[in-house]
Amino acid sequence: MDGLFTQYIDPYYLRILMLIGINIIAALGLNLITGVTGQLSMGHAGFMSLGAYASAILSMQFQVPYPLALLAGGLVAAFFGLFIGIPTLRLQGDYLAMVTIGFAEIIRVFFLNFGPGGKAVGLAGIPQNTTFSTVWLLVLVVVLLNALLLNSRSGRALYAIRENEIAAEACGVNSTRYKVLSFVLGAFLGGLAGALFAHYNYYIDPNIGSFMKSIEILNMVVLGGMGSIPGTILGAVLLTILPEMLRQLPTTFPAFSLIC
Amino acid sequence: MLWQQLLNGLTLGSSYALIALGYTMVYGIIQLINFAHGEIYMFGAFAGLFLVTVLGANLFVAIVGAMLFCMVLGMLVERVAYRPLRGKSSRLSALISAIGVSIFLSTLMALLAQTNTRRYPEIISSQTYHLGAIEVSSLQVLILFLSAGLMVGLQLVVKKTRVGKAMRACSQDLDASCLMGINVNRIISLTFAAGSALAAAGGVMVGIYYNAVWPYMGTMAGLKAFCAAVLGGIGSIPGAMVGGLTLGVMEILGVAYLSSSYKDAIAFAVLILVLIIRPQGIMGQKIVKKV
Numbered sequence: 001m002d003g004l005f006t007q008y009i010d011p012y013y014l015r016i017l018m019l020i021g022i023n024i025i026a027a028l029g030l031n032l033i034t035g036v037t038g039q040l041s042m043g044h045a046g047f048m049s050l051g052a053y054a055s056a057i058l059s060m061q062f063q064v065p066y067p068l069a070l071l072a073g074g075l076v077a078a079f080f081g082l083f084i085g086i087p088t089l090r091l092q093g094d095y096l097a098m099v100t101i102g103f104a105e106i107i108r109v110f111f112l113n114f115g116p117g118g119k120a121v122g123l124a125g126i127p128q129n130t131t132f133s134t135v136w137l138l139v140l141v142v143v144l145l146n147a148l149l150l151n152s153r154s155g156r157a158l159y160a161i162r163e164n165e166i167a168a169e170a171c172g173v174n175s176t177r178y179k180v181l182s183f184v185l186g187a188f189l190g191g192l193a194g195a196l197f198a199h200y201n202y203y204i205d206p207n208i209g210s211f212m213k214s215i216e217i218l219n220m221v222v223l224g225g226m227g228s229i230p231g232t233i234l235g236a237v238l239l240t241i242l243p244e245m246l247r248q249l250p251t252t253f254p255a256f257s258l259i260c
Numbered sequence: 261m262l263w264q265q266l267l268n269g270l271t272l273g274s275s276y277a278l279i280a281l282g283y284t285m286v287y288g289i290i291q292l293i294n295f296a297h298g299e300i301y302m303f304g305a306f307a308g309l310f311l312v313t314v315l316g317a318n319l320f321v322a323i324v325g326a327m328l329f330c331m332v333l334g335m336l337v338e339r340v341a342y343r344p345l346r347g348k349s350s351r352l353s354a355l356i357s358a359i360g361v362s363i364f365l366s367t368l369m370a371l372l373a374q375t376n377t378r379r380y381p382e383i384i385s386s387q388t389y390h391l392g393a394i395e396v397s398s399l400q401v402l403i404l405f406l407s408a409g410l411m412v413g414l415q416l417v418v419k420k421t422r423v424g425k426a427m428r429a430c431s432q433d434l435d436a437s438c439l440m441g442i443n444v445n446r447i448i449s450l451t452f453a454a455g456s457a458l459a460a461a462g463g464v465m466v467g468i469y470y471n472a473v474w475p476y477m478g479t480m481a482g483l484k485a486f487c488a489a490v491l492g493g494i495g496s497i498p499g500a501m502v503g504g505l506t507l508g509v510m511e512i513l514g515v516a517y518l519s520s521s522y523k524d525a526i527a528f529a530v531l532i533l534v535l536i537i538r539p540q541g542i543m544g545q546k547i548v549k550k551v
Binding site for chain 2: 113
């Protein structure tokens with residue numbers, strides 16, 4: 001089935017399409033945390049690298065089947081989402097942002113020193129199981145589930161927390177429970193995206209969890225409009241294509257140096 | 261050994277504290293994490309390097325020159341990237357704008373000066389003094405005294421002058437200060453100038469101390485300094501000093517007694533632990549939520 005899509009597409013464009021799909025999944029995850037629930041998280045790439053490493057190690061060292069490895073990548077990230085979500089619920093706004101940045105940095109430094117993950121060199125030779133149809137089928141499923149969640153009672157509770165947490169609590173919304181829920185689900189999607197990326201890119205290194213990657217995903221959510229699914233998809237598409245279009249630019253600038 | 265490490269930690273910590281002051285002052289007034297602040301620090305280090313290598317200036321001219329340059333740069337950044345957004349858009353937009361400025365400035369410097377690491381020429385004669393078992397280099401003495409001097413100076417400006425009074429008023433309530441006839445835009449501009457000047461001084465001193473200046477040095481230093489500001493309680497000037505020194509000492513002790521490969525993680529681990537126990541930071545005040 002995959003050949004049907006891929007035989008007519010140039011490999012370069014195919015790669016961009018794959019990355020768009022993976023970024024949509026990651027950005028929808030962050031959209032749940034930051035866009036919908038209003039909890040500013042600036043360490044989403046940390047969840048991605050957790051998912052990427054967990055799934056890559058499982059399928060390389062333990063020969064775990066591909067779908068299970070993907071699921072495990074998401075679950076490991078979700079577990080850490082729970083782990084970071086519960087204590088940070090006491091924190092608000094920018095304090096939470098700082099803790100999530102710190103959390104992602106700790107993960108990056110951990111993988112820089114993590115023997116089974118190849119330390120700074122990274123992991124190469126991950127089986128290339130992610131195909132065009134896997135990515136886009138998963139995008140479809142994730143978008144549908146997201147839409148279902150956001151239109152449900154729980155989804156409205158999440159929006160209510162973003163708008164006014166005190167008012168939401170006064171209306172009987174258990175804000176702690178829903179904030180943890182959004183963290184866990186968002187982290188799961190981040191981990192899933194990371195696992196997809198690891199099994200597509202064949203190679204991962206600790207820098208896939210860098211601060212700049214987190215910012216990139218946050219920009220996708222903000223650009224498209226916080227809390228909107230079509231907006232997040234649009235943001236992910238635009239911000240994946242734009243850097244590719246600007247790739248030619250640096251070569252047109254002459255190299256010069258002010259300080260020798 | 262322990263005392264030696266404490267001294268090294270204080271030296272590192274005072275540079276964190278100098279950068280953290282800029283974060284905390286700006287945050288105190290307009291509740292913005294100024295992510296471009298780390299890049300201002302990097303520009304300060306490069307401005308000092310430029311003055312020393314190209315114009316042959318001595319250390320103090322380099323520091324003062326870098327501070328003046330970054331004052332202007334900081335005010336320019338505020339004018340171009342933050343003022344148009346103020347009051348009209350959400351705080352997150354201003355935050356993204358700050359990140360944009362940060363990326364712009366670091367790539368601009370990479371374009372201007374290439375990405376390789378540069379060194380300061382030897383502009384201060386390095387002497388080592390012995391105090392019992394501790395070795396103190398003349399550079400460490402300079403850094404400790406200069407940053408202490410700058411911090412005392414800042415404290416005097418904020419506590420004793422009219423401008424400082426206006427700054428404190430603005431950080432309590434921007435709208436009320438405006439009604440009392442304070443030119444809020446001017447005060448915000450001055451706050452950016454003061455914070456940027458301190459960061460520039462930090463940049464030059466760290467550049468000389470670690471003998472390395474490169475266009476992306478601002479990102480990690482900025483994040484850690486922000487950590488220091490949050491650790492001390494963001495918005496509080498003494499908090500930034502205490503937070504910076506604590507973080508510097510913790511990091512050096514961690515490197516000395518735990519593991520040097522986890523150097524960059526230690527600052528963040530300390531931050532997370534402190535915030536879990538005391539969410540408002542060491543010296544921050546608890547803000548009561550109003551309905």
